[in-house]
Amino acid sequence: MTQISLIGAGLAGCVLSIYLARRGFKVDIYERRPDPRKVANSEGRSINLTLSTRGIYVLKQIGLYDKIMKLAIPLKGRVIHSINQELTFQPYGKKDNEVIYSMARNELNVALLNEVESYKNIAIHFNQKCTGLEFESRELKLRDEISGQKTKVKTNTVIGTDGSASALRMDMLKRKGFNFSQYYLNHGYKELKIPAGGNQKFLLEKNALHIWPRGEYMINGFPNIDGSFTCILFAPLQGENSFESLNSPEKLLNFFQVQFPDAVSIMPTLVEDYFSNWTGSLVTVKCTPWSVDERALLLGDSAHAIVPFYGQGMNCAFEDCVYLDECIDKYGTDWQKVFQEFEKLRKINTDAIADLSVENFTELREKVSDAKFLLKKKVELALAQKYPKVFISKYSMLAFHRIPYSEARLQGRIQDRILDELCESIDEVENLNWEKVDELVKERLIKQKNFSEQFYQATFLYPGGGGMPVPAPI
Numbered sequence: 001m002t003q004i005s006l007i008g009a010g011l012a013g014c015v016l017s018i019y020l021a022r023r024g025f026k027v028d029i030y031e032r033r034p035d036p037r038k039v040a041n042s043e044g045r046s047i048n049l050t051l052s053t054r055g056i057y058v059l060k061q062i063g064l065y066d067k068i069m070k071l072a073i074p075l076k077g078r079v080i081h082s083i084n085q086e087l088t089f090q091p092y093g094k095k096d097n098e099v100i101y102s103m104a105r106n107e108l109n110v111a112l113l114n115e116v117e118s119y120k121n122i123a124i125h126f127n128q129k130c131t132g133l134e135f136e137s138r139e140l141k142l143r144d145e146i147s148g149q150k151t152k153v154k155t156n157t158v159i160g161t162d163g164s165a166s167a168l169r170m171d172m173l174k175r176k177g178f179n180f181s182q183y184y185l186n187h188g189y190k191e192l193k194i195p196a197g198g199n200q201k202f203l204l205e206k207n208a209l210h211i212w213p214r215g216e217y218m219i220n221g222f223p224n225i226d227g228s229f230t231c232i233l234f235a236p237l238q239g240e241n242s243f244e245s246l247n248s249p250e251k252l253l254n255f256f257q258v259q260f261p262d263a264v265s266i267m268p269t270l271v272e273d274y275f276s277n278w279t280g281s282l283v284t285v286k287c288t289p290w291s292v293d294e295r296a297l298l299l300g301d302s303a304h305a306i307v308p309f310y311g312q313g314m315n316c317a318f319e320d321c322v323y324l325d326e327c328i329d330k331y332g333t334d335w336q337k338v339f340q341e342f343e344k345l346r347k348i349n350t351d352a353i354a355d356l357s358v359e360n361f362t363e364l365r366e367k368v369s370d371a372k373f374l375l376k377k378k379v380e381l382a383l384a385q386k387y388p389k390v391f392i393s394k395y396s397m398l399a400f401h402r403i404p405y406s407e408a409r410l411q412g413r414i415q416d417r418i419l420d421e422l423c424e425s426i427d428e429v430e431n432l433n434w435e436k437v438d439e440l441v442k443e444r445l446i447k448q449k450n451f452s453e454q455f456y457q458a459t460f461l462y463p464g465g466g467g468m469p470v471p472a473p474i
Contacts, residue, residue, distance in 0.1 A: 001026045001121065002333055005140055005155040007130045008032075008162035011049075011105070012300035012317040014112035016161060018062045019325045021119040028155075029122065030142060032129040032162075037110050048222035048230045049108060050075070050209075050311035051101040052399040058318040068111055072101035073223045079208045080368050085262045089208065090368070090377065093393075094384050098400045100311060102209070102222045104230070132171040133158055135292055157335055158296045161317075164285050166302035172292060185282040185307065185361070188237045192219070192273045194266050196227025203266050204229060211368060214259050217241070218365035221263075231263070233274075234282075234365065243279050282307045284354050288347060291339035299324065304350035309360040310398055312353050316405075320346060349405040356398070356409055376419050378429040383419075383437065390445050391415060414444055 002025050006013050009031035017027045051059075051072060059065040076099050077091035092098055116122050127145040134141065139152040160168030172178050197203050202223060204210055210221035210229070216236055221229040236242040241259075246252050249271045256264040264270060285305035291297045300317035324342050331337040367373040383391040394412030397403045403411075418440045426432060 003028065003156060005030065005153070005158045007140075007158065007160045007166070007168055008302075009113065009116075009124050009126070010161065010163065011109060011112060011314055012321065013161035014109070014116050015058060015062065015318055016159065016299065016321045016324070017116055017122050018119065019321050021122050022062070023325075023328060025121065027119075027122045028153075029116075029124045030128040030130055030140070030153075031124060031126050032145060033126065034145075035113070035124075035126045036106055037113060048224075048232075049103050049105050049314050050222075051103060052311065052315050054312070054315040054319045054402055057402060058322055061322065062115075064111075064115060067115075068103075068108065069101070071107050071111060071225065072103045073225060074099040074207055075102055075209050075223075076207050077209075078368070079205055079210050081210060081212045081260075081262055082369055083214065083259065083261075088369070088374075089205075090374075093396055093400055094381060098396065099207075100399055102224075104224055130160075130162060130167045132167055133296060135171070135175075135295055138295060157294065160296065160298045160302040161300050163301045164283055164305035166298060168296060169287065169298055169302050172287075172296065172298070175292065178287065178289065180287040181285070182305075183284045183358075185358070186236055186238075187216075187234050187282055187361075188243055189280045189282065190233045190235075190243065190274060191277045192231040192233055192267060193269060194221060194229035194231055194263070195268065200227035202227050202229075211364060212260050212263055213365050213368050215366055217259060219260060219263060220364075231267070234361075237279075246274075249275075284358060286351060286354065288343070289340075290343045290347070291336075294335035294339070297324075297335075297339045297342070304347075304354060306350075306354040306357045307361060308357070309364055310353065310357045310395075312357065312398060312405075316350060316353055319402075320350075352405040352409040353398070356394075356405070356412075372423065375427070375429065376423050379419055379422055379426075379432065380415075382429050382432065383415075383441070386437075387441055387445075390441060411445075418444060 004020055004025050004027050006017055006027060006029045009029045013029055013031075017029055020027050056065065059068050075092070077089055080088040080090060082088070092100060113124070116124065129143045129145050131141045131143055133139070134152070138155055140155050140158060142151050142153060143149070144151070158168065160166050162168060169180075173180055194203060204221065206223050212219040218234045219231050220234070221231045223229055238244045241255055246255055252271060252274055253264070256270065283305055284307060285301070287298070287303060290299075290303045299320050301313065304316070306313050306316065323345050324338070327338045327342045327345070331341065380393050384393055384396070392401070392411070394408060394415065397408035397411065398405065421440065422432060422437065
């Protein structure tokens with residue numbers, strides 16, 4: 001039985017181990033943290049997850065869809081909270097089944113770990129921190145996080161699913177020809193909480209992502225199955241009204257009472273949460289090559305960490321697993337061919353979603369309450385309804401279909417230019433010049449060479465999310 005070592009038992013590591021185990025490989029997973037099922041959850045260090053079509057596709061493939069969806073809350077759109085406490089609902093899609101799902105990272109990780117342990121050919125080694133890989137001798141370097149003991153483990157093939165601070169990638173960085181870049185936003189994030197009301201009642205609309213956009217500042221609120229909301233405050237790391245300067249309860253409360261008056265009224269533990277929870281960074285990581293011949297591969301955030309503003313980080317990593325599995329199906333255990341083909345298929349798309357996610361940060365915190373932006377969204381919906389197989393919103397392409405991210409970016413840019421041109425001379429969607437609309441759509445969309453038959457085929461919805469029809473479990 002061919003043995004493979006994975007670094008990291010997070011979401012991507014668990015899902016990938018299941019794909020590999022189903023193909024008959026023996027999988028050893030080395031995880032730095034203790035078993036999250038046996039220790040208290042560390043709150044304040046992660047952003048709630050949103051599951052969409054790409055992730056749903058994977059869960060159906062590995063037979064976990066029904067189990068995992070019990071942890072999820074459907075989100076039909078976003079509710080925008082203005083500074084004067086007015087609410088505006090913006091639907092995500094034009095159909096009832098075009099929804100995304102909110103879930104807590106730790107709950108999902110625990111469910112995946114339980115499934116992983118049902119496979120006899122997967123072994124998880126907790127409290128084992130990977131400190132690097134000796135490529136020539138193929139020895140994985142580990143340190144026990146409890147005893148401090150250092151060991152080396154002989155391994156044939158290693159796949160790093162150890163996140164944006166990947167130890168495997170750090171050793172690959174020492175090799176000639178390895179290209180690496182990281183870009184930090186000037187903003188960070190901090191986890192806050194809106195508790196459930198009496199009888200676990202939701203104090204805000206349950207089936208929506210709540211956004212308080214304030215230009216340089218923003219709060220996102222995600223519903224949890226216990227009736228609470230996990231809220232993420234995004235703010236500058238330095239400067240006026242930043243994480244650095246909001247350094248006392250008085251300053252914090254004054255800031256919230258001005259910027260987020262309806263939120264602060266339902267956050268009884270605001271001060272405690274703010275000063276006890278960790279301040280996270282927002283980083284984009286890109287690198288190449290993702291592999292060292294047949295010996296090592298990077299996958300998920302270790303290869304392409306992205307910021308969370310399209311909710312695609314987990315979905316993208318899960319989709320990595322699908323593509324790698326298809327490459328294994330094609331090339332078997334010729335790992336060098338498998339890894340090279342995998343990167344060829346994925347890198348152009350992971351680069352695309354990384355760039356799109358940074359761009360969407362500006363939209364979420366600055367534009368979602370702007371009148372011109374709202375008009376553009378109404379026009380976008382009108383065009384999507386009139387040309388359902390031709391004009392698909394960028395968000396829908398990313399969230400409700402399995403269209404490659406690079407194609408969605410290209411198509412989205414063409415459509416953005418069409419929308420900008422149409423909205424220049426109108427104030428209401430009813431004033432659209434449909435003759436001009438027809439002309440622009442035919443000239444710029446239908447005639448585009450990139451708008452291929454494959455693009456059309458990737459747009460059919462399936463129950464529960466959208467995208468390509470789901471194959472039978474492996």
